[in-house]
Amino acid sequence: MESWLKISCLLCIFGFLRELRPSEPYHAEILMGEWYHVTQDEVNRSVYPVGTYSYLALLIFVFLITDLLRYKPVIIANAITGICIWGTLIWTTTLSGLQAVEVFYGFYQAGEVAYYSYIYAKVDKQYYPRVTSHTRAAMFVGKLVAGILAQLVIGMKWMNYKQLFYISVSSQVAALLWAFFLPKVEKSLYFHNRSEAIEGGTKVEGSNLEKGSEQPSTEEANQEKKVPAWQLLWFHFRSAYTNALVIQWSLWYAISLAGFLQITTYMQVVWKSFENEPTIAWNGAVDVALTLLSAVFALLAGYFHAGRLSTRSSLLSMALLSVLEGGCVLLSCWTADIYLSYLGYVLYGGLFAFTITVASSELASSLEEDSFALVFGFNTFVGLLLQCILTFVVVSEKANLNLNVFQQFSVYAFYFIVIGVVYSIAVILQYIWSISKKPKAIQEAN
Structure with missing residues (x-):
């Protein structure tokens, strides 16, 4: 087996084990059950928001420490954190205990x-597309198996909801043990970068010196000089965010991600609030359907979008799909039938997978290769910042809106609809402006 494929397989097994958490589809069901001394409103307003704020506060720190420690120690720490989270959920029963768990969940x-x-x-850059698909597929498969297992165990009444935590914590222990087999990383992008120099927006790699030809000592010293991490970070940030296309798609990515994170975080609370709640909750089956549809839509996005649509057409299609996403969210919260709510949520998840794949593709095509991680990390940070604003305004009691969970989801639905309408108007105005400028250009040419 080739070395790059072996490394990819090792990492994919870790990703699969990490996502094998059958308690996730029933997380709200468990927290609002008989095992914890918290109310539904406390889960909604006092527990889940802590995870959102923690995620935001830790993201930049974790991004930098990951590069500084060269990845593997953070992967191991992540698995240990998973053990702490689901292990603590087995024995804690208080509100403060659940809030502490959410802090760890943010990390x-x-x-x-x-x-x-x-x-x-x-791995070498030539294998990036393949290993990217491998690692993401491993996460999808882990979620898929977790959903099937959860629905089977609950449907057959082999376990109660809370006992699913034992499976989740066991998978995290397995992920931790497997993480030790991952090869060490000798370099990283910023703090342990290869000998590089930034001059005129270009990068010179020290590996070029290995060709055997002698270079003048001053030039050799310049090439072997290590670029400070902060300088490389700023160079990548500036080169990315001075590009209008990067800004345009980054904004779309962050706005869409914020809505998705908010909806997936609180959707289970909505289902728990239905009066005609079924005897057996079908959350596991819904997660399976969502994962499958998301995978299919992501593949379709790559197939239909690749080289077939202009940037303007892509943006207009994203705007229209955003309106459809809002409609799906409305279906999930305005209906009195929980099964229609399931349907709305699954359709929303599929549409989101399509739009986020297109946005990521557009971003990637506009970026310098080495700035991928920084740009997507920063866009995720902006998305989390927007999510925190949504949480504070819509969910938190401090804003004094006092919206119930169905009203909160109505706000999220119109959030997507308004975004779609605004982007549609912007694209149309941009098109009209470009058309109106053509006759002037022709006249000036004559």
Whole structure:
């Protein structure tokens, strides 16, 4: 087996084990059950927001520490954190205990950056597309198996909801043990970069010196001089965010991600609030359907979008799909039938997978290769910042809106609809402006 494929397989097994958490589809169901001394409103307003704020606060720190420690230690720490989270959920019963768990969960989510970026430090750039698909597929398969297992165990009444935590913590222990088999990383992008020099917006790699030809000592010293991490970070940040296309798609990415994170965080609370709640909750089956549809839509986005649409057409299609996403969210919260709510949520998830794949593709095509991690990390940070604003305004009692969970989701639905309408108007105005400028250009040419 080729070395790059072996490393990819090792990391994918870790990703699969990390995502094998059958308690996730029933997390709200468990917290609002008989095992914890908290109310539904406390879960909604006092527990889940802590995880959101923690994720935001830790993301930049984890991104930098991941690069500084060269990935593997953070992957191991992430698995240990998973053990702490689901182990603590087994024995704690109080509100303060659940809030502490959410702080750890913020680190656990932020730690995903180590999983996704590790592979790029271990394989050659020619294999990036393949290993990217491998690592993401491993996460999808882990979620898929977790959903099937959860629904089977609950449907057959082999376990109660809370006992699913034992499976989740066991998978985190397995992920921790497996993480030790991952090869060490010798370099990283910023703090342990290869000998590089930034001059005129270009990068010179020290590996070029290995060709055997003698260079003048001053030039050799310049090439072997290590670029400070802060300088390389600023260079990549500036070169990316002075590009209008990068700004345009980054804004779309962050706005869309903020809505998605908010909806997936609180959707289970909505289902728990239905009066006609079924005897057996079908959350596991819904997660399976969502994962499958998301995978299919992501593949379709790559197939239909690749070289077939202009940037303007892509943006207009994203705007229209955003309106459809808002409609799906409305279906999930305005209906009195929980099964229609399930349907709305699954359709929303599929549409989001399509739009986020297109946005990521547009971003990637506009970026310098080495700035991928920084730009996507910063865009995620902006998305989390927007999510925190949504949480504070819509969910928190401090804003004094006093919206119930169905009203909160109505706000999220119109959030997507308004975004779609604004982007549609912007694209149309941009098109009209470009058309109106053509006759003037022709006249000036004559």
